Amino acid sequence: MHIDWELFSSPWDEMQLKHNPFRQEQIEAIINSSGILKHEAPVVLDLGCGPGILGKLITNEKPLTQYTGIDGDPLMLTAMQHLLGRRHIHALQIDLRSPDWSRSFNNHFDSVISLTALHWLSQEHQMETYKAVYRVLKPGGTFIVGDPYKLEESKERENLEAIHSERASMLTGKTWEEFWNNFFDKYLIKQAYTDYHKEMGYQIPFEGSDDGYPLSFQIKALQDIGFTNVSILWKADLRAVYGGTK
Numbered sequence: 001m002h003i004d005w006e007l008f009s010s011p012w013d014e015m016q017l018k019h020n021p022f023r024q025e026q027i028e029a030i031i032n033s034s035g036i037l038k039h040e041a042p043v044v045l046d047l048g049c050g051p052g053i054l055g056k057l058i059t060n061e062k063p064l065t066q067y068t069g070i071d072g073d074p075l076m077l078t079a080m081q082h083l084l085g086r087r088h089i090h091a092l093q094i095d096l097r098s099p100d101w102s103r104s105f106n107n108h109f110d111s112v113i114s115l116t117a118l119h120w121l122s123q124e125h126q127m128e129t130y131k132a133v134y135r136v137l138k139p140g141g142t143f144i145v146g147d148p149y150k151l152e153e154s155k156e157r158e159n160l161e162a163i164h165s166e167r168a169s170m171l172t173g174k175t176w177e178e179f180w181n182n183f184f185d186k187y188l189i190k191q192a193y194t195d196y197h198k199e200m201g202y203q204i205p206f207e208g209s210d211d212g213y214p215l216s217f218q219i220k221a222l223q224d225i226g227f228t229n230v231s232i233l234w235k236a237d238l239r240a241v242y243g244g245t246k
């Protein structure tokens with residue numbers, strides 16, 4: 001079956017934008033604070049890379065980038081390989097919940113980045129992942145995450161959730177579920193997203209929280225592991241960018 005992966009790309013972006021109207025700004029904050037653009041040939045790891053949206057932007061700017069995308073989902077990695085074409089990319093099918101993946105990459109990456117992915121993990125597995133990231137970064141390397149975060153103050157959270165829903169309702173993109181149903185309909189694969197994966201023997205690993213976790217948890221987790229310069233770098237609605245340096 002021939003799949004036109006370019007047709008995957010813009011509906012994907014629109015769907016992600018619907019869930020996160022500030023996605024573009026969040027992406028800019030990740031890339032700008034990661035230090036990636038200071039290198040001519042940065043060595044970059046993207047956790048939960050999906051179809052490689054960050055990889056495409058970075059390799060457009062810096063064609064010598066060595067971009068490694070980790071994702072558990074084989075369909076996502078196939079999309080990424082098609083969308084990024086012949087660049088210096090590595091697609092690794094790895095479940096982040098098992099931290100062993102990091103053992104072969106000691107001090108290897110200039111930057112580790114992640115967008116809208118790590119909230120799929122439990123807090124315990126996020127901690128494990130952060131430890132793994134610390135191991136794979138070169139000394140001085142940066143770890144930058146863009147994800148939803150949970151506001152601890154409930155009234156403020158309700159207000160922001162209402163503003164967020166209002167903003168999202170004005171955008172034309174599809175929801176996650178509609179996107180996948182549409183994608184499979186188009187290619188006459190009758191099973192929906194989850195059934196399709198079941199058939200491939202792949203289990204969707206969502207075990208976290210759509211809302212993410214409090215930023216206080218993120219800051220403490222990164223500091224406890226040994227990252228320095230830990231800070232919140234950007235925030236809009238219920239999305240943030242945070243990270244630190246090894």
Ligand SMILES: C[S@@+](CC[C@H](N)C(=O)[O-])C[C@H]1O[C@@H](n2cnc3c(N)ncnc32)[C@H](O)[C@@H]1O
Binds near residue numbers: 052053205
């Ligand atoms: C919402 S998508 C975001 C993809 C991409 N970063 C983007 O923003 O376009 C979340 C991605 O994280 C991946 N993911 C979630 N949990 C994972 C895990 N335990 N191991 C590996 N990948 C995981 C999913 O397969 C999915 O591709």
